[in-house]
Amino acid sequence: MSQNIIVIGGPTASGKSALAIDLAKLYNGVIVNADASQVYQHIPVISAAPGAEDQKIVEHRLYGYLDESTKGNVCSWLNLAVDCVHKIWQSGQTPVFVGGTGMYIDNLINGVTPIPETPQEIRKQAANELKDYGLEHIYKKLCTIDEASATMLNKNDKTRVMRAYEIWLSTGKTISFWYQQPMVKKLPEATFFNIAILPPKNILDDRCQIRFKKMLSDGAIEEVKYLLSRNLPSSLPAMSAKGVPELAEFLKGKTSMDQAFEQAVLHTKQYAKRQLTWFRNKFKADIILRECYEGQQAFINCVKKQYK
DSSP: OOOEEEEEEOOTTSSHHHHHHHHHHHTTEEEEEOOSSTTBTTOTTTTTOOOHHHHHHSOEESSSOBOTTSOOOHHHHHHHHHHHHHHHHHTTOEEEEEESOHHHHHHHHHOBOOOOOOOHHHHHHHHHHHHHHOHHHHHHHHHHHOHHHHTTSOTTOHHHHHHHHHHHHHHSSOHHHHHTSOOBOSOTTOEEEEEEEOOOHHHHHHHHHHHHHHHHHHTHHHHHHHHHHTTOOTTSGGGGSTTHHHHHHHHTTSSOHHHHHHHHHHHHHHHHHHHHHHHHHHOOOSEEESSOOSOOHHHHHHHHHHOO
């Protein structure tokens, strides 16, 4: 049984999904999502998830499986991804992961820090302490517990401060201790073939603008209108997906459509730049495409030569 995994990473609007489909067809593959926004059910347009027609061509998994009221995270995604891989292998097919969320891809390939799952009662205890005494109190306690780690945190970053505090309450050990432990690979038997798409930034900028314009015509505003109708907290990941906050401001009458468009495109370009930096520096690719993928047969031929 083959234990190969193909991973395609790169910035938004670079053609990753199209390449994934072409390689899945070529290698009897099943596409698995590795994008943090595309896990949500009701924002397929704004998250640029594969459409129904694409999903008819080859099988896709881990798209749209979470409601927007749920706070998705890398740990829960990774557990599902590992299960997907084993099932795909058992069917004699090849997993083809595709996405732009570096943390998801990094954990899949390189493993995770062996921090035990925090029990619900511990999270509740920490939440009650936060409510009664405030974030500053929690942060000061962290400074006395592990000053070196605490000073590396933004004292106003509630998510990270609370996570570090919960870990200490649960395990009696600091977060710095856990980060010093060897990484645990969830798929130690896998052989990864990594492909990076790293086009020039100016090309990406143009494509980001074109893509967001198409999103508007395809129903992005309707998706955000639905989210707002549910009165979901703005702290949820789905509510900060690229384009959602800007279109929400427009729908609330706080900005014009032109301003919302301009801001959404700007933030998407900034995000794409950060993705480019991450994949250039942190992703060990076996083969790199230095332009957007648009079906180039020459690149497919290069993949055929290197992927065994």
